[in-house]
Amino acid sequence: MIFTVRRSRLQVLLIERGNQPYLGQPALPGGFIRDGETLDEAALRELSEETGLDGRTLHLEQLRAYSDPDRDPRGRVITVAYLALGPDLPLPVAGTDAAAAHWEPVSSALADDTSLAFDHAAILRDGLERARSQLEHTTVAAAFCPEPFTVGDLRRIYEAVWGFSLDPSNFRRKVTRTEGFLNPTGERRSSETGRPAALYRRGAASLLIPPLLRSGEVSS
Template identity: 70%
Template sequence: MTERASTRDHARVAVTVDLLIFTVRQGALHVLLIERGHAPFEGQVALPGGYVRTGEHLDAAALRELREETGIDGSRLHLEQLRTYGDPDRDPRGRVITVAYLALGPDMPAAQAGTDARHAEWTPVKAILEGRINLAFDHEVILREGLERARFQLEYTTVAAAFCTEPFTIAELRHIYEVVWGLTLDASNFRRKVTGAHGFLIPTGKHRTQEIGRPAALYRRGPAQLLSPPLLRSSDVHRSSPNLLVLH
């Protein structure tokens, strides 16, 4: 080994996982947050997460931290890696690289705080985006990028059904798209698109009685992972309503 190589400055790095969990509650998109019980940022709200243990796989660490800090079983969620965040000054404790996970799930039960979290609760995403709630570390950056990933996935994959409890109606599925995208969709056009997408929905042959109108047909998620054709967000707005989006 040369002298230059032996004296090279190598960063001492710790690895964490952070969990970005979205669900739809009370007609709005919510994210799971915890109140930190220790420094740094003691008493502030943040995404659940923590250090990866020696010999522990990243996915296992994510599931463990979610369970320990919130009491939620992540094995039943659509869970995937979002991206890695490693800015040198993102954590005042030193060089900490975090692997952020994105999870989507149907209406979830109340969270229960544990380990180093004082409190855990579902929080409206809108409150964070509007600046009424500030997150510790760079967690707002993670949230905003994860939200855009979720919105993109609804265009090209069948993941929207992960928000729905089976069996579900077309109207319930449309509500998921509207909440995540922040748009109002044309009902008849949406129905035509999702029922025409190969392998997206499977009719159960059953119906649910509604207070108004005819009984609604019930569906479950089909085997497809990708939407064919995709459901693209559009800039074309229906003239009669400034919030009504017509899918193309």
């Protein structure tokens, strides 16, 4: 399950199924583990086969196992779902399975419960919740930002994943106060409008202390 933020919306990579069952329906990319491979390695390999992306440059974590005996009509298949987060990624290379891959906003993928193949809607819901929760306690949000990035870029990641607006000044204070979250480059970037913003790169810290909780939402 590969997430990115494009045009201020959280999007997920879906493929169109080329085989039965669920022929032609969108699904999460995936595949089978091989002998001698860990699940982490299999996830990285599938990621690269289906999208051409080098998984070592993005955040990858295990979500959980799905084991309903009827989840695949062909027979017993247990899936261990993985979550990958990356910056606004290039459209997938037309690889073997990737021909029909495309980005879709998570909200629209979840709008109709039966639009995704298998139990992928449930997996996607779990992954969305995990991503939202991870933003509170870790610095993974920076994995969504192409470097260098501004505090505003980072804030728009949080807003896209959480689905509501944050107070820019309070957000700024919180992330700049957390030691090791942002490394200042000393450079600035001008956009079409407004004052130029300071540029940062990802810091070494991976945990957010104190956490950045999503309780304080502002009417979007």
